[in-house]
Amino acid sequence: MKKEDFLKEIQDILVLDEELNMNSPIEIDSLGNLMLIAFLDENFEVRVTAEVIKKINNVSQLVNLIGKDKIID
């Protein structure tokens, strides 16, 4: 997935006003957690638990979870 599309998806999922970059900190509530789990599975075939998502606090950690090679500049 293109980086800009990925960042836009995360912004929409977390209902954030501000645009994200790869280093942006993120706060994930329980609905965002559920939606991220679904997003990662459907788009990257990465199955994670809610506990894993709870530990994420910035975009780069999320990218590490998916695999850096899956996000294209």
Place this chain on the structure above:
Amino acid sequence: MIEEYLKKSFSVDGIRFKNFSELDDSESLEVLKMRNHILIRKNMSHSSEIDINNHLEFVKSLKNKKDKGYWLLIDSNNNLIGVITFSVLKDDIAEIGNYVNPIFLNKGLGILLNYYTQKIGFEKIGFSKLTAYVKKTNKEALKIHNILHRNMIGNRIMNGEQYLDISFDKCTWEKSKKSVEKLLEYIEF
């Protein structure tokens, strides 16, 4: 038809919807415990604690109220998931409410309860329109309602707090149903 359903218990998708008119006292007290939890009642319009006697009296009174349907949702492992409520406003229009069992907070169950409120409301009971008013501070509920394609009706202020008036109809339900069902597959609790 609508009146009849408001007092029935039934099962849908493996979840038991136990009508409040059939709750025993221990189940009623479990409901009270959920309802009185600070993280639940803070989002309600009547956010003060309800005492046991008033609660038991209210639950009993529901048996004779033809315009109200309240259900306790119980899953196949006998977990009490939460409560959904309907109050008929006019003909086939109802005001809805729901709350999650606080022991399952932060598991994403809010969307499940909202999904079943609409599924039962539109598909089982046969309402054509469902309305709700939500505190502006209840961000998670507002996000869920957004996913469910709610219509904005207006604003109101009650007891100094701001609320949004919203509604759902069969069209919004059909639009959001499939995507919400996909999300529900990922809920773990």
